[in-house]
Amino acid sequence: MANDAISTSRLLSADVAVEAVRPDGASAALATAAATLAEGAVEIGLWEAGPGTDTDTEVDEVFLVLSGTGSVTFDEDGSTIDLRPGVLVRLREGDRTTWSVTERLRKLYLA
DSSP, X not given: OHHHHHHHHHOSOSXXXXXXXXXXXXXXXXXXXXXXXXXXXXXXXXXXXXXXXEXXXXXXXXXXXXXXXXXXXXXXXXXXXXXXXXXXXXXXXXXXXXXXXXXXXXXXXXX
């Protein structure tokens, strides 16, 4: 029984591909939605957006694209990262970005 309690407290999601997210109001242009899976020194969560385009100022974050397609462009140097399932990205606090989502994007993030 004790092992069940430990494994339950360590399991953040049985399936991040279908874990429910709720509208978060962060971007009306992208109809964003999110779910926080764990909070502490590092926040772990899911985020969905798009399709559409919007700008953002980032926090320090690492994310893995789970589904969808698009791109994120960094205003500072104009570089662009194409987003598709399996792409792992590091955002730095203060990065100014433009998100262009062509197919609803779902990411798992640590911030």
